[in-house]
Amino acid sequence: MFTRVLVANRGEIAVRVIRALHELGVEAVAVYSTADEDAMHVRLADRSVRIGPPSAAESYLNIQAVIAAAMTTGCEAVHPGYGFLAENDEFVRMCEDNDLVFIGPPADVMARMSDKALAKQEMRAAGVPLVPGTEGATGPEEARAAADQLGYPVLLKAAAGGGGKGMRLVTEPDDLHDAFQRAAAEAHAAFGDGTIYVEKAITPARHVEIQVLCDNHGTVLTCGERECSIQRRHQKLIEESPSPALDPELREEMEAAAERACRHIGYRNAGTFEFLVGPDGAFSFIELNARLQVEHPVTELVTSLDIVRQQVRIAAGEALEHGGRASRAGHAIEMRINAEDPRHDFRPSPGTLTRFRPPLGPGVRVDTFIEEGSAIPPYYDSLIAKVIVRDNTRDLAIARARRALEELEIEGVPTTRDLLHEILGSEEFQSGEYSTSFLDEVHLATVSA
16 A cells, blocks of 8 residues: 555545545645645645646646656655546656556556547447447538538537537537537637547437446456436536436446446546436447546445545555445435536636535535635636435435535525525426436526526
8 A cells, every 4th residue: 555645636526535545544645726725635635735826727737746746745646536637648657657656547548538539439349339420530521511410419529528628519500610619619728639529419318427446457346327417518416326217227238338348448447437328228438537536426325435445445456355246225416516606607606605514414425625714716616515415215315415405504605506406306306307408498496597
C-alpha cells in the first residue's frame, strides 16, 4: 500500500478521496488554487500545495504544477478524482515518467477510450451494441450528409470529452450548421479539442450505465447499473440503482457486454460504460468514462463496496476478492445539489452560503465540501453537494430522498434542491416511466421563470 498520495482535484471529490486515503492509513496531499485557500479539502489533507491562481487552466489543469506538487511532497501516487485531469492521457504519462502511480486506467487505454470514434471501433470488436453514427472526426458537410442518412433528430458530440460539453441535439436540417459551430467551440473551450462526431438520437431513451472494477490480475467485477436519465443539458441531476427500466435478463446482457469490453481493451481500475436503452429494450454503447463517476455513491450504497478504496488498492497491486457480478441489495438515489438557478435556465449562482444544515437520519449520506459561510467561487463546476439515500425498496427510497431534501437547509445562493424535490414527487418519476427528455416534457414549477 502507498504511504502518501496526491489528490489532484478540489471540492467534494477531493474531500471524498482524502477520507478514503485516511481510512487506508495513507497520507493525503492536497493541491489548491488561491480561490480555495480555505477549502475543506485543504484543511483535511495532511499536507497541501498551492499550485496557481483561481483559473482552472492555471491551477488544477496545470499538469506541470500538479506533478511538481506530487514530487516535492514525496508522493508515490496520484488520484485524479473526476473532471480536470482525470481523463487526460498526457497527465497519466507524465505521472508514469516521474515514477508516480496514476490511480486509474493506463495511459494507452485512456487515450483509446477518450477518442470516442476509436472507442466505438473497440466496442464493435468486443461485440458491444453501438448507436448508429459517424466514425472519426466529422466536418460540417460530413455531419450534414450523415444526419440526412441517419435521419433527424441527431446528436452532435465532442470526440474528446463528455459531461454534456460540446453536445447539441439537432432536430431540423436548417439548424445543423449553427449547432455544429457552437458544439465545436464549446468542445474546444472545455477539452482543447473541437472535434465533433454525429450520432442518431434515440428517443425516447433511458441513460443507463454499468460500473466496473478491474484489477491487474485479469479479474473483472461488474457492480450493477445506475439510471441517469434525469438530466438538464445532458448533465445528470438524479441517479438511482437499480434502474426501473431493466429486468434481470437485460441487466445481465448489459453487464456481460461491459465485462467483454473490459477484457477486450485491457481495462484497469474503476470505470463506467454508458448506454442508451430504447423503448424496445435494446441498448447501445455511448461512451466509456475511464475514471470515477460523480454518481459512484449510488453503487456504493447498493453493493456495500467502497469504490475509492478499491481504486487505491487496485493501483497498489492488490487483487479484487472476486470477479463476476457484485452482490447488491436495496435501492439508492443520488441528488445533485448544484449552485444554479433552475428558474433562469440553470444559470450558475456563485456566492456565499449563509446557512447550511445537511439532512441526517438512517440511510442518508451527504458528500460535500461546503459549510455555513463557505464561498462558492465562480471558476469551477456548480456541484456543491450530493445527497444520497438508500432503503429497501424504490418507493421507500423516494420517500426518504424527499424527506432528506426537506431537512436540507441551504441559503445564500439559488440551488437545485427544490427542483429535485419536485421531480421526486412527480407521477412520472414515481412511476419509473421517464426518459432523458423528462425536463422538456414535464411541467415543473421550479423551472418556470
